[in-house]
Structure formats: structure tokens, C-alpha cells
Amino acid sequence: MNPDILSTTNDLQTQRFYHGTRAELKPGDLIQPSHLPDLGERDRMTPYVYLTPNLDAAIWEAELAIGDGPGRVYRVEPTGPVEDASNLTDRQSPGHPSMSWRSREPLRVTGEVAEWTLYHGTRADLKPGDLIQPGHTPNFGNRARTTPYIYLTRTLDAATWGAELAVGEGPGRIYLVEPTGPIEEDPNLTNQKFRGNPTKSFRSREPLRVTGEITDWQGHSPEALNAMKDGLKRLERLGVEPMDD
Known part of the structure; x- marks a missing residue:
């Protein structure tokens, strides 16, 4: 066969x-x-x-x-x-x-599929019950500022990008999270290159509560990661800032 x-x-x-x-x-x-x-x-x-x-x-x-x-x-x-x-x-x-x-x-x-797991990618070392607060340095744009939102996603692939691109020195980590307040679609990804929200990315002004950690995730290839980083650098050179006012 x-x-x-x-x-x-x-x-x-x-x-x-x-x-x-x-x-x-x-x-x-x-x-x-x-x-x-x-x-x-x-x-x-x-x-x-x-x-x-x-x-x-x-x-x-x-x-x-x-x-x-x-x-x-x-x-x-x-x-x-x-x-x-x-x-x-x-x-x-x-x-x-x-x-x-x-x-x-x-x-x-x-x-x-009607019930969705929610993820957050970061480099912070967290444990269940910890709260992930808004106010972090964004992954692109002016790094001297902080965002009033905290981001989360329904797709493990998007959370993987978050973990790999997060600012910091520790290893990338992906956590299972639950929002403590309302969430909305992330306008930085929704209806941009593709219509709709194919990465299922969201944001909230309220903290996320950690409920667990994904430890067996697989990172993107070095080629894909370098291409993504080059794209973010290009946005910085063009002066593109995240939409998070």
C-alpha cells in the first residue's frame, strides 16, 4: 500500500x-x-x-x-x-x-468546534494563577513605548510567533490563558494581508490569567523566523506603529 x-x-x-x-x-x-x-x-x-x-x-x-x-x-x-x-x-x-x-x-x-483554547506567547516565566498584565513593549514599532493591551490567540501557530518574537532573554513560552475582561479582534492582523482574522488574534485591556503551559510546541524554521524578523524591521523603517490607541 x-x-x-x-x-x-x-x-x-x-x-x-x-x-x-x-x-x-x-x-x-x-x-x-x-x-x-x-x-x-x-x-x-x-x-x-x-x-x-x-x-x-x-x-x-x-x-x-x-x-x-x-x-x-x-x-x-x-x-x-x-x-x-x-x-x-x-x-x-x-x-x-x-x-x-x-x-x-x-x-x-x-x-x-465551538469551544476554543486561548494562548499567549511570551518569554516570561509564569505559573498557573499568574496574571499577565497589559503595558508591555510591542513586538514592532517604537520600543520605547508600551501597549495598553494584552494579546491572545486561538491558534497555536500565532502563539508560537508571539513566543519567538517576544522581547527578552529567556526561552519562548506558550501559556494557556483565560481573559478576565472583554476581548476584541486584534486590528493589527484582522482584515490586513488576508480578510477576516485567520490567526484568531485578540486583545484585551484587562489581564489574562494563566491556566497552564504548552511545553511540546515546535518553533518555526530559522528561515521563516528570519523572514518574519526582516519584515518587522521593514515596518520599523517605514515608521509603522501598532494600532493600539
């Missing part, structure tokens, strides 16, 4: 898969390979439907999908074999996670 193809037996029973879209679906609905209005013109005629075990990738897919409804992320199960699509050049999305598996058979919706 092709090592890049998972059968519908025990291999799939150990995986949790997601699918991002703007379609309104319910448990038991089938997502057909021929029904791909949210993947763009290049994929309309392909006999595949895409899925991923990476929740962040499904969030991006939902936010980038065409249509007017809200982006939705569903838990799905394949009804047939799935194959690895991560090496396909037309599916790779530099700079953010992308859908990594595909199938010629429908996906069955088992539920919708």
Missing part, C-alpha cells in the same frame, strides 16, 4: 480531522469532493475534499474560504481512504498552516 495513504481502518481511528469552510452544516452531513466552492477556481474541478489533523490549518481554511457567512470549523471523519497532500506545491501556503490531507470520498461531519 502507498505509505502516503491511510486506510479507513485503525489508522484513521487514531486521528482527529478538521475541515474549514463557510458552509452551515450539522452532524451527519456529508461534505462531497465535488462540492468545493470555498477552495477557489483552481480546485473546483478536482475530485478531492481536503481535511487536516491541524486545527490551525482548518481555521485558516475557514477564514480564507469564499462566501459571506462566518468561517466554521467542523470535526469530520473520512468515509474512505485519505492521502497525504502536504507536499503538493499547489496546496502549500508559505507563512501559515495549510490543509495536509485529501480524499476522493466524502467527509462526514461529526460536530463543530
Whole structure:
């Protein structure tokens, strides 16, 4: 058997898969390979439907999908074999996670992701119960100022960037957090390069409470990290400041 193809037996029973879209679906609905209005013109005629075990990738897919409804992320199960699509050049999305598996058979919706884990990336050494206060040096712009907001995200990828780019000398850390006050979408990322809020980044004027730490996260490649740092330096040279007044 092709090592890049998972059968519908025990291999799939150990995986949790997601699918991002703007379609309104319910448990038991089938997502057909021929029904791909949210993947763009290049994929309309392909006999595949895409899925991923990476929740962040499904969030991006939902936010980038065409249509007017809200982006939705569903838990799905394949009804047939799935194959690895991560090496396909037309599916790779530099700079953010992308859908990594595909199938010629429908996906069955088992539920919708409605409860979200919230993360904060930093270099501070914290413990559960600690409060992360607003008033820190921003990751780009004038470093002599502080921001009146504290930032958080639903995606581990965005929190990873926060940990890697945070000011300080300690190792990057990613914490599970809960807001103690209202949160709003981060305007520095929402509707900027991409429409919507694909990084699921938010901010608050109230502290975040640490509830735990993610210790097994994987950092970005040195090439990606250097490219991000170069981009932030370019913003500084252009005098671009964070929108946090």
C-alpha cells in the first residue's frame, strides 16, 4: 500500500480531522469532493475534499474560504481512504498552516468546534494563577513605548510567533490563558494581508490569567523566523506603529 495513504481502518481511528469552510452544516452531513466552492477556481474541478489533523490549518481554511457567512470549523471523519497532500506545491501556503490531507470520498461531519483554547506567547516565566498584565513593549514599532493591551490567540501557530518574537532573554513560552475582561479582534492582523482574522488574534485591556503551559510546541524554521524578523524591521523603517490607541 502507498505509505502516503491511510486506510479507513485503525489508522484513521487514531486521528482527529478538521475541515474549514463557510458552509452551515450539522452532524451527519456529508461534505462531497465535488462540492468545493470555498477552495477557489483552481480546485473546483478536482475530485478531492481536503481535511487536516491541524486545527490551525482548518481555521485558516475557514477564514480564507469564499462566501459571506462566518468561517466554521467542523470535526469530520473520512468515509474512505485519505492521502497525504502536504507536499503538493499547489496546496502549500508559505507563512501559515495549510490543509495536509485529501480524499476522493466524502467527509462526514461529526460536530463543530465551538469551544476554543486561548494562548499567549511570551518569554516570561509564569505559573498557573499568574496574571499577565497589559503595558508591555510591542513586538514592532517604537520600543520605547508600551501597549495598553494584552494579546491572545486561538491558534497555536500565532502563539508560537508571539513566543519567538517576544522581547527578552529567556526561552519562548506558550501559556494557556483565560481573559478576565472583554476581548476584541486584534486590528493589527484582522482584515490586513488576508480578510477576516485567520490567526484568531485578540486583545484585551484587562489581564489574562494563566491556566497552564504548552511545553511540546515546535518553533518555526530559522528561515521563516528570519523572514518574519526582516519584515518587522521593514515596518520599523517605514515608521509603522501598532494600532493600539
